[in-house]
Amino acid sequence: MSAARIRIGLHGAMGRMGLRLIQLISEDPRVELVAAIDRSRIGEDAGVAAGIRPLGVPVRALEDLGPANRPDVVIDFSHPSAVPLIADYCRREKLPLVVGTTGLEAAQQQALEQAAAAVPVLASPNMSRAVNLLMKLVSEAASAMGPAADVEIVERHHKLKKDSPSGTAIRLAELVMAASGADRLVHGREGQVGERTRGEIGMHAVRAGDCPGEHTVLFALGGDTLELTHRALNRDGFVRGAIDAAVFLAGKSPGSYAMRDVLESGC
Structure with a gap:
């Protein structure tokens, strides 16, 4: 019997990286998209928004997530100002967090450090x-x-x-x-x-x-x-690395992780 796929929540789903993540998550047998989180295009099917088949996953605001679309891991490609919000959500909900958002200031980095005391967090300026x-x-x-x-x-x-x-x-x-x-x-x-x-x-x-x-x-x-x-010839190297990071982080103990841990793990 094949292993259950890891359930992914995507924060910043309607951005350039988010849309490509939706496409490649749909092609990866290890994972499935269960939550597309954004402030724009609310209610639209995430697959349709990304130009692929309907996935049955409507775009939702973070506060509208419920038990039915609870992910195993959250991937964030949003905006620096939104990072503390998703970090606090993952800390409260005990969800691993992968962060590819760049340009973080000290307070935003601190929010990730606080989250890492309670859940596994992997933040990298480049996931490739x-x-x-x-x-x-x-x-x-x-x-x-x-x-x-x-x-x-x-x-x-x-x-x-x-x-x-x-x-x-x-x-x-x-x-x-x-x-x-x-x-x-x-x-x-x-x-x-x-x-x-x-x-x-x-x-x-x-x-x-x-x-x-x-x-x-x-x-x-x-x-x-x-x-x-x-x-980089396109964004796929960053996107595939983020998916690999999510697969790696699922089930890990709380703490801060890096892409070198993913590379060494063989994920």
Whole structure:
């Protein structure tokens, strides 16, 4: 007998990521969508909204969820301002929470930390397996090259992205800092800025067109350079990673988890 599918609640269901999640959840035999949560398109069938077959799952506001559409895991791709609301809901209802929303401020991060004391929480600026492998390689390169390398990070996203730099770029910079001893970020350069100083990481954000995401970390030494790049061709890598994270998180103990835990688990 096959295992029961994991019941997914999707918060931010009518956004770009949410609609693609609905499509790919419907194709994944491990999971099923039981709750599509949003403030827009209330009452519309989530499958129809996503351009696929009717799923029998109407879009609902969070406060309208009941026992019949109670999920096993919630995936959030909403807005930073909505993260404390869904974190509090999951904490009260004892539901695991996967968060892919980026641009979180300190209070919103704190809401996730409070939730993680009661339920399993996995929050990542990027759910892509390939990006998380990039993070591992960047950390190893920064450790091997140490402070001798000049490090520049360039990220490119579509023109509708609201936060800058991207959460992934910030995380890459944090990894370089931890591994190499670099201690400050320089966001772009203009005018007479003087010579590059030791211990800085250059950070550059490009916003243009419909690019779903591209990150390059440049390590420059005297005489040669190393560039590590991830390029998203569409959003599917992020979406599939979020589904993998939900499968991983179901049944876990309370606490904070990371995508590296998903990668190591083989989900």
